[in-house]
Amino acid sequence: MYLLVQSIQSRTLLDAAEGKNLARLARECFFNHQPLILDFVNVEQVTAHFCQALLCPLTNEFGADYLNQWLQIKNPSSHVRQIIQSAMGELDDYFDCLERAQVQSADQEITTLNCLWLIKARDLCRDNPLFAGFMLGISDKALIEAIGRLSIEDIEHIAQSGWLCFAPRISNHFFEYMNRKQHTAVDVLLTLREGLNHGG
Template sequence: MYLFVQSINARTRLDAAEGKNLAHLARECFFNHQPLTLDFLNVGQVSQAFCQALLCPLTNEFGADFLNQWLQLKNLSAEVSGVMQSALSELDDYFDGLARFQAQTTDQEIVSLNSLWLIKARELCRDKPFCARYILGITDQDLRQAIGRLSLEDIEHIAQSGWLCFAPRMPNHLFTQINTKQRNGIDVLLTLSGGGE
């Protein structure tokens, strides 16, 4: 995807909110196996908070090597480039702060959920990839293979991240309907099969 940054912002100076929006867009592209090019043509100013909101979470989530291949920044003015370099030089501080935050807020129930889910996912990805695809919703073959190769140490490390490793797959309207009336098992299965991927 090729995007002119100026065309999506009416503001002359880009700040943290615009950085978060672009980071969200980048995630969508990466999860759909699309590279992203951000063209900064005619963008005169960005704040350091913009750069940190855009680059720090993406670097944490995908890694610098991945971003070097999948994210391109074009037509950076000297001023914008200087602010970007300054923000990147503070990545160590960002990651140290993130590690401290995660250590303080790690919820043991989240850790348990992650561990159980990852162990089951690894088992299904190794032995029953069809079940991993349809029961757990792991539709990407490369991801199934990567999960199938996880060691117990890898699983423990991921589980301790403090972030839930999976998301609900049911459509929003299912929860609304369940809250308004009793549903029997067949209704739930029909709803799931009708709203599948």
């Protein structure tokens, strides 16, 4: 995909919001096996936050070698080139901060649940996409393809994100029914206990 960066410009200076938008677009391209060419022609001013929001997360998610192959930056001005080089020079600090945050927030039970779910989801998406939709609720074709391409390293990385990767599919009506059923059972047990106590 070829994109004139100037076309996304809502302000005279590109900042973190535009960087995040471009990062989302890049992910879509990569998941669909499409390279992305960003043409900075006529773009004279960007902030460090723009480059960090664009390049740091993508490097963390896909790796530098992958970006070198699938992401191309054309026609940067000397100022833009300098800011990009500066942002790339701060990647070590970014990864250190990210690792500290993950260590602090990671819950081992959540990590285990994520690993188990992602492994099962990957296997079904690869071997039986129909069952992936039926059993796990994964019906989006692009999502099925993306999950099916995950490596075990990808799964371990995602699993340690600190949040659950899947959501309940059961409606609140089901839980309400179960709660009512449990209360009824408790009431019966209490009644039996009272009868036994009186009988003794």
